[in-house]
Amino acid sequence: MRRITRGTGAPAGRRPFESPAGVRLLVPGWPQIAWGQSARGLVLLGSFLVAIATSLLAWGTWLAWILLAFAFLTHVGSASDAIQQSSFPFYKRSAAPIIAGVLGAAIYLPILLTLLEIAWPGLSPDRSGRAYLVNCWAYRGAGPDRGDWVWLRLVPMGRARAARVVAVSGQELEWDGHDWRVDGRRPRRIVPRRETSWPRGCRFHVPSGQILVEPEEEGGVPPTTGSLVLVPKDRVIGRAWVRYYPVWDRRLL
Numbered sequence: 001m002r003r004i005t006r007g008t009g010a011p012a013g014r015r016p017f018e019s020p021a022g023v024r025l026l027v028p029g030w031p032q033i034a035w036g037q038s039a040r041g042l043v044l045l046g047s048f049l050v051a052i053a054t055s056l057l058a059w060g061t062w063l064a065w066i067l068l069a070f071a072f073l074t075h076v077g078s079a080s081d082a083i084q085q086s087s088f089p090f091y092k093r094s095a096a097p098i099i100a101g102v103l104g105a106a107i108y109l110p111i112l113l114t115l116l117e118i119a120w121p122g123l124s125p126d127r128s129g130r131a132y133l134v135n136c137w138a139y140r141g142a143g144p145d146r147g148d149w150v151w152l153r154l155v156p157m158g159r160a161r162a163a164r165v166v167a168v169s170g171q172e173l174e175w176d177g178h179d180w181r182v183d184g185r186r187p188r189r190i191v192p193r194r195e196t197s198w199p200r201g202c203r204f205h206v207p208s209g210q211i212l213v214e215p216e217e218e219g220g221v222p223p224t225t226g227s228l229v230l231v232p233k234d235r236v237i238g239r240a241w242v243r244y245y246p247v248w249d250r251r252l253l
Contacts, residue, residue, distance in 0.1 A: 019034070019035065019086075020086055021034075021079075021082040021083065021086055024082070025078075025079045025082060025083075026107075027045070028044045028045055028047075028048040028074050028075045028077075028078035028079075029041035029042060029043070029044035029045030029046075029048070029078055030045070030078075031078070031081075031082035031085075031086075032044065032078070032081070032082065033045070035085070040081075044074060044077070044078045044081075047070075047071075047074050048071050048074045048075060048078075051067045051068070051070045051071035051074065052067075052068075052071050054067050055067035055068045055071065057246070057247040058246055058247055059119075059121050059131075059246060060121030060122075060123055060131045060246045061246055068112075072100075072103070072104070072108055075103060076096065076099055076100045076103060079099050079103065080095065080096045080099050083095065083099065116136075117135075117136045117137055118133075118135050118136070118137060119133040119134070119135070119242075120133070120134040120135075120136055120151075120237075120238065121133065121134075121246075122134045122151045122160060122162065122237075122240065124161065124162070124216065125159040125160075125161055129245050129246070130216075130243060130244075130245060131243070131244055131245065131246055132149075132151060132162050132240035132241075132242065132243050132244075133240070133241055133242040133244070134151040134237060134238040134239065134240050134241075135238050135239045135241050136237060136238035137238070138238050138239035138241070139233075139236060139238065139239065143168065143169075143211070143233050143236075144165050144168065144211060144233075144236060144239065145165065145168065146165050146166065146167055146168055146171070146182065147164070147165060148164070148165045148239060149162055149163070149164055149165075149239065149240040149241070149243075150162070150163055150164075150165060150213065150236050150237075150238070150239055150240060151163075151236070151237045151238050151239070151240045152213070152231060152235045152236045152237055153235050153237065154215065154229060154231065154235070160237060161215055161216055162215070162216040162240045162243075163213035163214060163215045163216060163229075164213060164214045164216075165211055165212070165213055166180070166182065166212045166213060166214050166228060167182050167206050167211070167212040168206060168211050168212075169206050169207065169208050169209060169210060169211065169233075170205060170206060170208070171183055171205065171206050172184075172203065172204070172205050172206075173203065173204055173205070173206065173212065174201075174202070174203045175201060175202045175203070176201055180228075206230070207230070209232060209233055210230050210231060210232055210233065211230070211231060211233060211236070212228055212229070212230055213228070213229055213231055214227050214228055214229075215227060215229060
């Protein structure tokens with residue numbers, strides 16, 4: 001039978017102070033599992049993974065931030081426990097805040113800031129529960145293209161919302177009384193007919209520095225009588241590249 005190290009549950013020859021955690025500190029529970037402390041390690045790893053997965057499902061609600069904080073504290077607890085075991089009996093309790101600061105500054109803060117830039121949670125203002133992942137870096141080098149879904153702030157409507165780009169600067173729009181045409185071609189998604197609000201016919205070019213958009217519908221009904229809106233490009237916050245429904249709607253929390 002193998003001799004077990006007293007107090008750790010690890011096989012002899014793999015005691016914490018003889019087997020430094022090293023890069024294992026980057027994964028909660030990994031050092032403990034490597035030292036034969038399977039129960040403790042699996043609890044830490046499982047708690048971390050469940051918190052991360054659930055926060056992604058609830059992304060866009062305050063519950064997601066609570067779960068992310070719990071995942072961070074779990075990681076800090078795992079790293080502190082691993083360092084304490086490997087340095088026993090010289091471990092100082094004041095090391096925990098230092099560990100939290102290092103993990104937060106080196107790993108969590110950069111990841112969180114990047115996530116907020118490329119997957120900002122934009123919630124629909126109509127309280128329908130719809131949300132969009134907004135890439136705020138999408139248009140740093142160039143403007144949106146026709147057909148893109150963008151996240152922008154419309155001044156008359158107040159809050160930011162998603163909208164589909166119908167035409168960009170320089171393109172010609174023509175209304176024949178029934179359908180819109182862009183540069184002589186009908187858009188893939190035909191704008192709903194509104195004979196009561198549009199003239200029988202018109203033609204114009206989108207001015208420089210502006211785009212023509214059709215805002216998202218609210219509960220299946222267009223937000224305004226004339227839903228096509230000319231907006232400056234600088235009001236575009238980013239590209240709405242994914243539409244989803246958070247598991248927990250903000251209205252219920």
